Amino acid sequence: MIMRGRGAESALVHRLLEGARAGMSGVLVLRGDAGIGKTALLDHAVASASGLQVTRVAGVEAEQELGFAAVHRVLLPFLGARAGLPGPQRAALETAFGMVGGAAPDRFLVGLAALTLLAESARERPLLVVCDDAQWLDRESLDVLAFVGRRLHADGIVALFALRDDAAAPPTLTGLPELRLGRLPESDALALLMDHADGGIDQVVAERIIAEAAGNPLALRELAQGPHVVEAGFAEPPALGRRLEARFLRRVHDMPVLTRTVLLTAAADATGDRHLVRRAVRHRMGAGNDDIAEAFEQAEREELLTARPAPGASAFRHPLIRSAVYGGASRAERRSVHAALAAVTDAHAEPERHAWHAAAAADGPDEQVASALHGCAERARNTGGYLAQAAFLQRAADLTDDPVQRTARLLEACAAALMAGAPHRAEELLSRLPAPGPAIPVLGAHADRLGGLARLMLGGDGAVRLLLDAALVLSEHDPGAGRDTLLEAFDAAMVAPRSGPDAGALQVAGAALTAVACRTAPAPGADVCVPDLLLDGHARLVAVGHREAAPSLRAALAAMRLPGAEEGGAVRWSLLGMIAAVELWDIDALGECGRRYADAARGHGALRMLQISAHANATSEVFRGNLAGAEAHFAEFKDIADATGADPRFSHPTDVMLHAWRGDEPATLSAVAAQRELYPELPGGIQVQLARAALVVLGLGGRRYPQAQAAAQAVLDDPPPHCGGLSLPGLVEAAVRNGDQGVARRALELLAERATASGTPWASGLLARSRALVAPDSEAEGLFQEAAAHLAPTPLLTEKAHTDLLYGEWLRRQRRRHDARSLLRRAHGQFTSMGAAAFAERARLELRATGEQARKRGAGTERHLTPQEFRVARMAARGATNQEIATDLFISASTVEYHLGKVFRKLGVSSRRQLAASLPQE
Incomplete structure (x- = not known):
């Protein structure tokens, strides 16, 4: 059956249902005005879902604050099969639903559990999931269901969401396939009007109703009823x-x-x-x-x-x-009804609903009800329902008479909202604080801290200033909280689009060094924790220099690599740790922390931590010359960002270094332009420095040395506090090629200070190679050989190949063509194998200048695979089961099977045993 006036929309729904019957999946978000027919189309989908299982939920305004309530209703028919879930997924799901106690689960691990449960059910029979009035689902449930929608592929599941146009668009649904329902055509509107008319309607009245109903099916149906036909008193469609x-x-x-x-x-x-x-x-x-x-x-x-x-x-x-x-x-009527519902709701079996109704029935401050709400907030936090926790705390604050306690509850609610990833909600809660601010300085500092974090999440101005002001107060009263706030301020100074001249990394570093100096020294032999070491190291890095910072940063990285560190407090500051590894040119620490912290994140379903680790792993693989592996990690980084509803403008340009090493000029310049648009006033931010380093790589690979020098010059003129060292070796090389010895020597001096402080083989190799470029011919060869010796035991294939290229070019200019050929041949082979096209071409041209033609090589078979297929294939080649792959990649086992089938066909293999030989070695 085709709905009247909705033939195209019905056909789309039917195609999705047919796809599910064939084992594929689909998701669709229906948008439109109230009464436009969204619910009717959902009903039509349910009626058309012959042969499919159906699970359905409708959002209710009154239940918006009860965390995981809606997804519990969706999964209720399938919970009997939860024993088959992997252990961490089952524990997360049962904890979220209050079935067992335990630490608050990451909501995306709950999402993976929901996906696995639904996908396993769909193996028996395809499944239709229907979510009406999605704007009123509780945020935790909406996050979980949107996560499931983004991960559907080859599972036999269709997910349909419907939400009003007049509702604020839930950010977690952004980017999902969308269908907007518009007004009915006039002919269909007339037919629908006649279908529901009680008796005849004359033409004049019919035309009036159709015009005033504006093609809205519900309005047409209502206006067609009985004596109300002539009361069509509607104004404009809005x-x-x-x-x-x-x-x-x-x-x-x-x-x-x-x-x-x-x-x-x-x-x-x-x-x-x-x-x-x-x-x-x-x-x-x-x-x-x-x-x-x-x-x-x-x-x-x-x-x-x-x-x-x-x-x-x-x-x-x-x-x-x-x-x-x-x-x-009336308010009195609503209070009376909620009081009756509270009276008949079992406070022991359903304490949250009982407390919520009791609060809605209250007519003024009531500490007994407020305390009950506070207890509900604690339970919500323990199940990972942070927005529910925020709602209970806000309502408790509304019923709290004592101003200090009311402020404390509002601040606690704000912190819960930030944990839920809802900065707008956090700012709204902060706006409820008594003006001009809490009388107790510590409470005011906590308010500034939360406000700064909210602004940071929203990309607004002033985040660093608020965090710094908060840290200065907290350091006097609570050194631990002060230290953490200073670390948050460092995070903000690195990534905030704008921080202001009086509140940047330098100001944070000054405050941090003062706080460190005032802190009581640890007892001899006592362990110093990762946050303390990172704060001291980054503060010295910014305010003093690399030489003074290196000991603390090295100690921090050593502490982060201790057994089990990834399961403890170091996780929270993993971004600062990964940046420390880059600053020290420590490829071993970067690679090990990236792998271990990623594994821990997957085990806990902590997607935000996994994102940081994925980027670290991608960066590590770029320098190792495994560009296909780096692409897979960058794809994982973006995939997680998309799955969590993050703004793709910030996440998608982050693979700029990969594009540069591949010599892909359009992709590199596009990513750089995106970074400049997002960070127009942030000369020292890490994303800007990555974009700058990428332009240097792109220029060097294409032998466009003036462009490479121009891109890196700012690092010399105004050294950024973080990640500027990535551009220094390239600046030395470009300046030498441009005949600008003054810039080359200044860059070398700055590089020498940093590399000497680091002392790692990577740093020492880069320093020796750069010295070779500016040294007289009598010294250059020894320095090139020293660089090669430093780099030889490392996995840094890009740096080794680059060193061979530069050494070979120098030998050719010395007219030692025979010696040059072996190095240039090796560099050309390495660059070609890794897919560094521009550098491979540069090596080929140099090799041709020696009188030898380089053999053309095609791209590896891995380039024929999508990033997701490559990740699946790589894990399968290592012996991982489908369920293990699904868990690690946050997809379903059915989707893993689908990808493996495509991998086998593309690579021409028939078993997992053959995969290892068909993929590049890491």
């Missing part, structure tokens, strides 16, 4: 939802008191449990069962309630009816 609500409300007001009470009680209840509604009505009105049953029947006859709502569907015929009933009641 007000249509409110006008429809007013119309429904007039109908409700015409009903008996008991029927109105039934409707209001049902609107205030989020469970859809009619037995609970009946008990609450009986408690409030003292009515008998027969009278209450008759009230329900009247509401059904008037088409306000549905007689037999499907599991997960709303009891109201349309969400506008629910909002009209609830919004049209």
Whole structure:
């Protein structure tokens, strides 16, 4: 059956359902005005889903604050199979649903558990997941379901979401395939009007109704009913939802008191449990069962309630009816209904719902209810429902009379909102603090800290200043909190789009060094923790120099590599640790921390930590010359960003170094342009430095030395606090090629200071190679050989090949063609194998100048695979099972099977044993 006026939309839904029957997956977000037909299209999908399992949920405003409530309803039919989930997934799911106690789970591990559970069920029979009024789902559930939607591929699952146009778009749904429902064509509107008209409608009235309904199916249906036909008093289409609500409300007001009470009680209840509604009505009105049953029947006859709502569907015929009933009641009526619901809700079995109804019934401060809400907030935190925790705490604050305690609860609510990744919510909570601010300085500092973190997440101005001000106060009262806030300020100074001249990394470093100097020295032999070492190291790096910073940074990296460190507090500061490894040119620390912290993140489902580790692993693989592996890690980084609903403008240009080493000029310049657009006033930020280093690599590979020098010059003129060292060797090389010995020597001096402080083989090799470029011919060869010796035991294939190239070029200019050929041949082979096309061409031209033609080599077979296929293939070649691959890559086992099938066909292999020989060696 095709819906009237929705042929194209129905056909799209049918194609998705057919795809599920064939084992593929699809997701679709339906958007449109209230009453435009979203729910009707969902109903049509359910009716058309023959042969499919169906699980359905409808968002309810009153349940928005109960964490994981909606996803619990979605998964309820499948929870009996949870014993088959991998251990960490099962524990996360059961903890989120309050089935067991434990540490708060990462919501994305809950999402992976939901995906696995749904995908395993779909193996038996395809599955349709329907989420109506998604704007009213609790945030934790929406995050989980959106995560599932982004990971669907070859699972036999269709996920449909519907949300109103007049609602704020949930950011987690951004980027999913979307279908906007518009007004019905006039011919279909007329046909629909006649379908629902009570008796005939003359042409004049019909035209008036069609014009005023603006093609909205619900308005047409309502205006077609009986004597109301001639009351078409609607104004412009933007007000249509409110006008429809007013119309429904007039109908409700015409009903008996008991029927109105039934409707209001049902609107205030989020469970859809009619037995609970009946008990609450009986408690409030003292009515008998027969009278209450008759009230329900009247509401059904008037088409306000549905007689037999499907599991997960709303009891109201349309969400506008629910909002009209609830919004049209007086505050006293709503309080009375919530009091009745609280009275009949078991406070032991459902403490959250009981407390929420009790709070809605309160008429002023009530510490007993506030304390109950605070207890609910603690339970929500323990299940990972941070937005639910924030909501309970906010409501508790509203009912708290003591101003200091009210402020403390609001600050706690704000912190929970930030943990949930909801900075706008956090800022709104901070705006509720008593003006001009808390009387207690520590509370004011905590407010500044939370405000700074919120601004950082939103990319707004002033984050560093707020964090720095907070740290200065907290350091006096709570040194641990002060230290953590200074580390957060360093994070912000590295990545914030704008920080201001009086609040940057240098100001944070000064405050940090003062705090470190004032701190009591640890007892002899006592362990110094990672955060203390990182704070001291980064502060000295910014304010003093690499030589003074290196001991603390080395100690921090050593502590981060201790057994089990990735399971402890070091995780929180892993970004600062990875940057320390880059500053010290420590490829071993970067690679080991990246791998270990990534493994720990996968085990815990901690996607944000996995993102940091994925970027570290990608960077490490770039320098190792494994560009295919780096592409897979960068793809994982972006994949996680997309799965978590992050802004792709920030995440997608981060693979700029990979593009530069591949010699892909359009992709490199595009990523650099994106970084400049996002960070126009941030000369020292790490993303800007990566973009600058990429331009240097691109220029050197293409033998465009003036461009390479121009890109790196800012590092010399205004040395950035972090990651500027990546450009220094290239600046020396470019300046020498341009005949600018002054710049070359200045860059070499700065490089020598940093490399000597580091002392790693990588740093020593770069320093010797750069010295060779500016040295007289009598000294250059020894320095080139020294560089090669330093780099030989390292895995740094890009640096080894680059050194061979530079040494070979020098030998050719010395007319030692025979000696040059072997080095240039090796460099050409290495660059070609890794896919560094521009450098390979530079080596080929140099080799040709010696009188030898280099053999052309094709791209490796791994380039025929997508990044996801390559990641799946690499893990399968190592012996991982499908479920292990699915867990690590946050996809389903069915999708792993699908990708492996494509890998086998592309590589021409028939078993996992053959994969290892078909993939590049790491």
